[in-house]
Amino acid sequence: MPRWAVWLLILCLCSGWAKGLVLPFEGPGGNATAQAFARSLGVAPPSLAALLLPDLPWEGSYERVTGSLYTPGGARLALESTRAEWVLVGQTGEKGELALFLATPKETATARFTQPRLALRWLGSRLGLKPGPFEPDPRQEQDLARLAQGELEGVSRFPVPRALYEAALVLAKSGELKASLEPLPRPLVEFWTGLAAGKLLPAYEAMFDLQENRTALAQSQARKLAQGNALERIAAVMVLQAGKDPSWRAVARGLSEYAPEIAYGWEQRGFAALDEDRPDEAAQAFSRVLELLPKNRSAWTNLGWAQYLRGDKARSLRASLQSLRLGTDPTAMYNLGLVRALYGDFVGARAAYTRALESDEEGIYRLAIEDLQNSGDAHMSYWMGFLAERVGLLEQAKGYYRAFLEANPKHPLAGSARRALAQEGKLEVRLVALLLRPDGPDARPFRAGEVLFPQVRLVGSPYLSQQPLSVRLLDAQGGALAQASKKIAFRAFTTELEELAPGVKLPAEGRYVLEVRYGEAVVRQPLEALPASLARQLYVLGLEPRGSNGMPLLEVAELLGLEGDRLLLQKLEAEFKAAAPTAALNPRLSQPLKAGPYAGQSVAELLRKAERRVLEAFLRAAVQKPQLLGENDVVNAFVNWVQK
Numbered sequence: 001m002p003r004w005a006v007w008l009l010i011l012c013l014c015s016g017w018a019k020g021l022v023l024p025f026e027g028p029g030g031n032a033t034a035q036a037f038a039r040s041l042g043v044a045p046p047s048l049a050a051l052l053l054p055d056l057p058w059e060g061s062y063e064r065v066t067g068s069l070y071t072p073g074g075a076r077l078a079l080e081s082t083r084a085e086w087v088l089v090g091q092t093g094e095k096g097e098l099a100l101f102l103a104t105p106k107e108t109a110t111a112r113f114t115q116p117r118l119a120l121r122w123l124g125s126r127l128g129l130k131p132g133p134f135e136p137d138p139r140q141e142q143d144l145a146r147l148a149q150g151e152l153e154g155v156s157r158f159p160v161p162r163a164l165y166e167a168a169l170v171l172a173k174s175g176e177l178k179a180s181l182e183p184l185p186r187p188l189v190e191f192w193t194g195l196a197a198g199k200l201l202p203a204y205e206a207m208f209d210l211q212e213n214r215t216a217l218a219q220s221q222a223r224k225l226a227q228g229n230a231l232e233r234i235a236a237v238m239v240l241q242a243g244k245d246p247s248w249r250a251v252a253r254g255l256s257e258y259a260p261e262i263a264y265g266w267e268q269r270g271f272a273a274l275d276e277d278r279p280d281e282a283a284q285a286f287s288r289v290l291e292l293l294p295k296n297r298s299a300w301t302n303l304g305w306a307q308y309l310r311g312d313k314a315r316s317l318r319a320s321l322q323s324l325r326l327g328t329d330p331t332a333m334y335n336l337g338l339v340r341a342l343y344g345d346f347v348g349a350r351a352a353y354t355r356a357l358e359s360d361e362e363g364i365y366r367l368a369i370e371d372l373q374n375s376g377d378a379h380m381s382y383w384m385g386f387l388a389e390r391v392g393l394l395e396q397a398k399g400y401y402r403a404f405l406e407a408n409p410k411h412p413l414a415g416s417a418r419r420a421l422a423q424e425g426k427l428e429v430r431l432v433a434l435l436l437r438p439d440g441p442d443a444r445p446f447r448a449g450e451v452l453f454p455q456v457r458l459v460g461s462p463y464l465s466q467q468p469l470s471v472r473l474l475d476a477q478g479g480a481l482a483q484a485s486k487k488i489a490f491r492a493f494t495t496e497l498e499e500l501a502p503g504v505k506l507p508a509e510g511r512y513v514l515e516v517r518y519g520e521a522v523v524r525q526p527l528e529a530l531p532a533s534l535a536r537q538l539y540v541l542g543l544e545p546r547g548s549n550g551m552p553l554l555e556v557a558e559l560l561g562l563e564g565d566r567l568l569l570q571k572l573e574a575e576f577k578a579a580a581p582t583a584a585l586n587p588r589l590s591q592p593l594k595a596g597p598y599a600g601q602s603v604a605e606l607l608r609k610a611e612r613r614v615l616e617a618f619l620r621a622a623v624q625k626p627q628l629l630g631e632n633d634v635v636n637a638f639v640n641w642v643q644k
Contacts, residue, residue: 019085019185020127021049023078026070027092029136033116034090036136040120041088041129044183051168052188054081056231057207058238065234065264067293072110073262075103080231081201083187086127102126108261202228203235210239219243226251230259237268249275256285263292263299270302279309297323301332304339313339330360334368341383342375346413349383357390357492365391365492378407382417390492392466394425426461429521434514436540436560438500443560447533448509450540454501454516456523464494467519473504474513481507488518534619535564541626546633547575553634568619572634573610579635580608589639596642603639618642 022038024031024046034046055061056077066073070091079087091099098113102123109126113119120131167179171189175196181189191201200208202225209218222239225232226247233255240248249272255265270285286303289296304319317339323332333356341349357365365387372380372387385400401417408414433442433455446452454471458464470485484502501516506529514525538545539560545553545568553571558564583589583604590604598606598614606614618638622629629637 019043020087021078021082021084021185021188022046022088023053023069024050025090025092026068028094030090030092032136033092033098036116036134037088037090037120037123040131040134041123041127042132048164048168049184049188051165052172052184052192053078054188054191056081057204057235066262067296070101071261071263071292072101072103072108073259073264073292075101076108076259076261077231077234079103079105080229082185082191084185088123201231203232206235206239210242215243219245222251223247226254230255230262230265233258234262234264237264241268248272256288260288261292263289263296266292267299267302270299270306274302274306274309277309279306282306283310295326297326297329297332300326301329301335304332304335308335308339313342317343328359330356330362330364331367333359334364334371337383338368338371338375338380341372341380342377350386353383353386357387360492379404379411379413381407382411382413385417385420389420390463392460392464392490392492392494394463394465423462425465426459427465427467427519427521428459429516429518429523430457430459431455431516431523431525432457432498434525435500436536437542440539441556441560443536444527445562446506446527446529447531447536448506448529449532450529450536451503451505452514452527453503454514454525456499456501456516456518458488458497458499458518458521460495462495463492464490464497465519469499469501470517471501471504472515472517473506474515476511476513478513481512530562533565534616534623535559535568537623538568538619538629541623543622543626543629545572545629547571548579548633548635550633569612569615572615572618573612575634576607576610576615576638580604583607583639593642596644598642603642606642607635607638 020041020043022034022041022043022045025034031046038045038049056065058064062069062074062077066077068074069078070089075087075089078089086102086104088103089101093099096114098116098119100111100113100119100123102109102111104126111119111122113122116134116136120134123129124131163179164181164183167177167181168184170176170178171181171192175193177189177193194200202221206218206221206225209215209221218239222236222243222245225236226240227233228236233251236251237248237255240251248268252265252268252272255262256269257265259265266285266288270282270289273279273282273285283303283306286299286306289299290303293299300319300323304316304323307313307316307319317336320332320336320339323329324336333352337349337352337356340352353368356368369384369387372384381400381404385397385404388394388400389397398421401421404411404417405414405421431454434444434446435441435453435455436443436446436450438453443450443452456469458469466488468485469488471483472480473482475481482504484504486502488497488499490497504514506512506527509529509531512527512529514527516523516525535554536559539556547553553575554564554567558567561567586604590602592602593599597617618641621641622637628641632640
């Protein structure tokens with residue numbers, strides 16, 4: 001009897017719907033191993049179960065709250081989302097070793113084995129089953145990979161008929177049950193049919209309402225979920241946090257006690273303790289996270305901070321260093337800098353703060369300065385100045401250095417602070433180009449009605465300082481006609497930066513002065529606004545007039561040049577006259593127009609004459625309605641316009 005028939009017979013002998021799930025295992029040979037376990041236990045193949053395993057209702061799914069599906073917490077949440085009677089997940093090692101995570105309503109058990117048959121005995125005793133033989137099929141590794149990509153080739157080798165896989169795919173996509181899926185637990189199938197009907201599990205419903213900005217309704221649901229299962233309690237914490245309801249802290253503590261195998265509960269408990277200035281509890285909570293997820297970099301960082309708040313500098317230092325061994329983390333590096341500074345390790349603090357600034361893309365330095373200030377140590381004013389100076393807060397840096405010298409005139413770092421204060425900061429702004437479009441070339445001379453964007457280069461010493469970049473358009477008497485400003489964002493240690501300044505509009509023909517200011521640095525540029533240009537207006541809109549061959553009629557430099565309008569009209573005239581003979585053969589285009597400004601003339605006649613006033617009217621229409629030209633060539637665009 002073939003393998004698939006044996007498994008099908010096992011499933012048929014089982015009464016009604018299956019009760020448990022085996023999900024694909026992680027690791028070498030994991031898929032084939034999981035398939036063999038499922039066959040031995042008489043449940044659906046993991047490849048079938050994987051098609052219908054619900055994603056958890058928040059961004060990041062299992063990874064966000066348990067680190068992985070292949071953890072005790074992952075198994076428990078898989079149990080609660082599928083509502084199966086038990087769920088088995090596992091990991092395989094290079095030498096055949098097995099780690100199994102079995103979740104039931106009573107407990108989540110973890111065990112490790114060197115032989116699959118020993119694992120089967122353990123599972124049988126836990127589940128009250130008599131497992132069948134263990135016979136892995138290595139070919140199923142590749143088949144499951146194909147299934148994961150949405151392909152069904154090769155499924156015929158699986159022990160369950162291909163029709164079941166097709167039915168599972170239809171159920172997952174549309175919620176439609178096209179065939180019996182009794183090899184799977186009934187509640188799992190009901191999840192998908194209910195989803196299609198708009199009937200969600202409570203945790204999913206609360207998260208969906210939150211995502212749809214129905215915050216009040218989501219919070220009301222969250223309060224009910226706070227005493228539910230682990231899945232519901234996690235959703236409750238997330239919803240209450242999003243709504244800034246302080247009760248999330250109590251719910252997080254309850255979650256950590258109710259489901260101690262889920263790292264998220266301990267993590268949030270740690271954050272709650274930090275909020276409430278309870279560093280001992282926070283340190284214990286983050287330590288529990290690390291018992292579950294030893295390589296969780298964020299937990300090491302937070303543990304380091306909790307240990308610092310406890311006053312345990314040595315453990316804080318070790319935790320921060322461990323976080324950094326796991327990857328770049330500016331927060332951990334700032335924490336390391338703080339602890340080293342408090343220890344008096346000036347070289348180590350300087351190195352840590354420098355590395356933190358180099359990797360800080362989110363402006364965490366602000367919190368680092370605040371932590372230094374809250375340390376209560378007068379020596380920390382130096383390091384506040386050190387950070388502020390390098391991110392461009394030069395005036396603040398000087399204040400910090402002065403405070404440090406006033407309190408510590410003979411400190412070993414006093415010389416460095418004095419040198420920093422003695423530096424003459426320089427700031428320069430240079431005009432690189434004046435643009436009509438942020439992605440275009442220099443567009444001088446400008447025309448009336450155009451908005452010009454100055455492209456500038458900012459240069460600072462010792463570092464570029466954080467200042468607003470402002471632009472003013474002045475008339476001949478120096479009066480301001482228009483002005484705009486923007487904040488500039490840049491990384492620490494920046495000494496030179498090219499930036500696009502805000503645009504200002506030239507109101508009419510005439511002479512002006514453009515002023516660009518960055519802090520005390522100013523550059524001024526005389527300007528003359530010439531008469532308006534249709535060719536340049538088309539360029540601003542991103543429109544590219546094309547001929548019947550699909551090629552642009554003019555190069556960008558020609559469109560922007562002083563002769564842009566004349567050249568464009570010349571090209572239009574040539575295109576229209578070339579198209580006129582063909583248009584004359586078309587009855588629709590050779591009949592006189594019955595309405596509009598050109599009534600009595602045919603389209604073919606208008607193309608043949610190509611009068612300047614008509615061409616200009618067409619271009620003005622294209623400026624008013626850019627979709628008129630769009631992807632059309634100029635002849636077809638003209639025909640569409642004139643016939644409306």
